[in-house]
Amino acid sequence: MILIGQYDSPFVRRVAIAMRLYGFAFEHRPWSTFGDADKIAPFNPLRRVPTLVLKDGEALIESTIILDHLDELAGPDKAMIASSGSDRRHALKICALATGLADKGVSLLYERVLRKDHQSKIWVERCEAQIGGVLDVLEKERAGIASPFWSGVKISHADIAVACALRFTSEAHPRLFDPARHPALADHAARCEALEVFKEIVQPLIPPAG
Structure with a gap:
């Protein structure tokens, strides 16, 4: 997986920390929403971060949605939030x-x-x-x-x-x-x-x- 965004963003950082705690390997591309907007656009037309690119090329946007997917991958026993x-x-x-x-x-x-x-x-x-x-x-x-x-x-x-x-x-x-x-x-x-x-x-x- 590829995580796009700089760690000075609290949204990117929370996703990256969760991925580390879950043990998910990822490539980090520290692209800026201003300086690297054209690089982000093919993955996220909003040119916003975080954007998480999955192994099959699907791109997830917004930290809440990304974490929801990561929770699903981790499973209910390891997820860092109650299931219901x-x-x-x-x-x-x-x-x-x-x-x-x-x-x-x-x-x-x-x-x-x-x-x-x-x-x-x-x-x-x-x-x-x-x-x-x-x-x-x-x-x-x-x-x-x-x-x-x-x-x-x-x-x-x-x-x-x-x-x-x-x-x-x-x-x-x-x-x-x-x-x-x-x-x-x-x-x-x-x-x-x-x-x-x-x-x-x-x-x-x-x-x-x-």
């Missing part, structure tokens, strides 16, 4: 909040870099409010869990998604993620980032000037 019921719904909710957090962070970064002196004040304030709101909800949720990870002693997609989103947010918008205000999330991120797979699959974000 309230546990699955809850895990998917946490993943949705985390990916939404990352998406708003990306939108805010693009607004700052691409629009520079013509940023929309309303849009910036909306994105910042959404980021703050999600962080507060995730902090309350994580603070109420005593186990090492979201669903117990084993890492799950929810753990990975939150940790990847937090790293991106802290690098892209450091003033929006305050560990003192969100200590449970800061502890969660540190626990995940200390794992070897997180150390291996990482690309520090260098926000463009703007």
Whole structure:
């Protein structure tokens, strides 16, 4: 399999970490959605990442869909999410909040870099409010869990998604993620980032000037 996208993307990173934890071999093509858009287009007309190209040439897009396929390949006993019921719904909710957090962070970064002196004040304030709101909800949720990870002693997609989103947010918008205000999330991120797979699959974000 071929995974397309750079690891500074929280979406690409969460997929790559899951693939490593599952033991799936893959070739990594660290293509940029801007600089390498023409390379990505034949596999994904949206020119977005992550894109996962399967052995038969089929291309899967969007991290949630890719992970759903990987869970199927891993099987229910190894999948890093419950197969059904309230546990699955809850895990998917946490993943949705985390990916939404990352998406708003990306939108805010693009607004700052691409629009520079013509940023929309309303849009910036909306994105910042959404980021703050999600962080507060995730902090309350994580603070109420005593186990090492979201669903117990084993890492799950929810753990990975939150940790990847937090790293991106802290690098892209450091003033929006305050560990003192969100200590449970800061502890969660540190626990995940200390794992070897997180150390291996990482690309520090260098926000463009703007």
